[in-house]
Amino acid sequence: MAINIILAGPRGRMGYEAVQMITNEESFRLVACLDHKHDGLTLGELEQFRDDLQVPIYTDFDTCLKQHQADVFVDLTIPEVGYKHTKTALQYKVRPVVGTTGFTDEQLSELKELAKEQKRGCIIAPNFAIGAILMMKFSKMAAKYFPDVEIIEKHHDQKLDAPSGTAKKTAELIQDVRESKKQGHPNEEETLPGARGADMNGMRIHSMRLPGLVAHQEVIFGGAGQTLTISHDSMNRASFMDGIKECVNQVMDLEELVYGLENLL
Ligand SMILES: NC(=O)C1=CN([C@@H]2O[C@H](COP(=O)(O)OP(=O)(O)OC[C@H]3O[C@@H](n4cnc5c(N)ncnc54)[C@H](O)[C@@H]3O)[C@@H](O)[C@H]2O)C=CC1
Numbered sequence: 177m178a179i180n181i182i183l184a185g186p187r188g189r190m191g192y193e194a195v196q197m198i199t200n201e202e203s204f205r206l207v208a209c210l211d212h213k214h215d216g217l218t219l220g221e222l223e224q225f226r227d228d229l230q231v232p233i234y235t236d237f238d239t240c241l242k243q244h245q246a247d248v249f250v251d252l253t254i255p256e257v258g259y260k261h262t263k264t265a266l267q268y269k270v271r272p273v274v275g276t277t278g279f280t281d282e283q284l285s286e287l288k289e290l291a292k293e294q295k296r297g298c299i300i301a302p303n304f305a306i307g308a309i310l311m312m313k314f315s316k317m318a319a320k321y322f323p324d325v326e327i328i329e330k331h332h333d334q335k336l337d338a339p340s341g342t343a344k345k346t347a348e349l350i351q352d353v354r355e356s357k358k359q360g361h362p363n364e365e366e367t368l369p370g371a372r373g374a375d376m377n378g379m380r381i382h383s384m385r386l387p388g389l390v391a392h393q394e395v396i397f398g399g400a401g402q403t404l405t406i407s408h409d410s411m412n413r414a415s416f417m418d419g420i421k422e423c424v425n426q427v428m429d430l431e432e433l434v435y436g437l438e439n440l441l
């Protein structure tokens with residue numbers, strides 16, 4: 177039996193790629209899309225999609241959920257909207273797979289509680305690329321031996337949230353094995369605010385935004401007389417699609433919220 181999917185954000189960089197992946201996958205069926213425009217049209221009526229994509233577009237999620245029996249809801253939008261969508265999907269007992277980043281810790285806790293109450297699977301994955309998951313895992317391994325670490329994440333200049341979800345997740349994983357420690361000289365001073373980047377329990381995260389970039393991260397560890405750099409580059413958004421596929425399949429068997437694809441691989 178096919179898995180029926182509703183996708184939010186089909187016209188976005190990730191959404192467009194996800195439409196191609198879902199509609200090319202035999203075991204998936206794209207039953208509807210959610211957008212903030214084009215209510216009542218189908219994807220095929222929009223310029224960027226194939227004419228034969230007879231997938232209806234809704235601007236109101238409640239209406240969409242009442243009209244279509246969906247198993248999984250995929251969100252690739254913006255933080256504020258993605259959070260509201262995820263909550264609504266869970267209230268309708270539809271399983272969310274969320275790639276949207278920038279949720280607060282409070283929002284994540286609230287959604288975790290809701291998924292538990294509703295006994296519905298929900299996956300929130302700051303990064304769907306397998307290479308990025310390995311980069312995070314390797315960083316956690318290295319942090320045991322190198323407590324001094326700085327993260328540099330580099331993204332395209334249309335990204336809304338900083339630091340990236342991946343950088344925050346990496347720092348959280350490192351934090352599991354690293355004691356809180358303020359890095360750099362104890363008396364260091366920023367003569368330009370922000371020069372040392374964001375501070376997460378003494379660990380520093382630097383966010384770079386430039387046209388031409390897609391999604392890249394370096395985790396640099398420093399020790400006596402040596403540095404270790406673990407890096408990952410997504411050259412295009414196809415790099416995230418296998419991860420979304422995996423999450424759509426796995427969320428069907430979950431009854432709680434899982435934050436991070438590293439917990440499922
Ligand atoms: N987890 C992962 O592996 C990845 C996550 N992302 C995240 O995915 C999200 C989307 O990224 P991009 O596609 O690059 O952004 P984008 O800006 O290209 O697309 C966002 C889409 O959201 C849509 N949108 C805005 N408000 C909406 C609403 N009320 N209802 C429905 N749709 C709405 C916009 O029309 C737009 O098409 C971001 O949060 C980004 O950080 C991006 C790449 C990989």
Ligand SMILES: O=C(O)C1=N[C@H](C(=O)O)C[C@H](O)C1
Nearest residue numbers: 277302303335340341342391
């Ligand atoms: O906005 C993006 O592009 C990306 N967002 C995710 C993040 O915030 O970590 C994943 C990837 O880095 C691409």
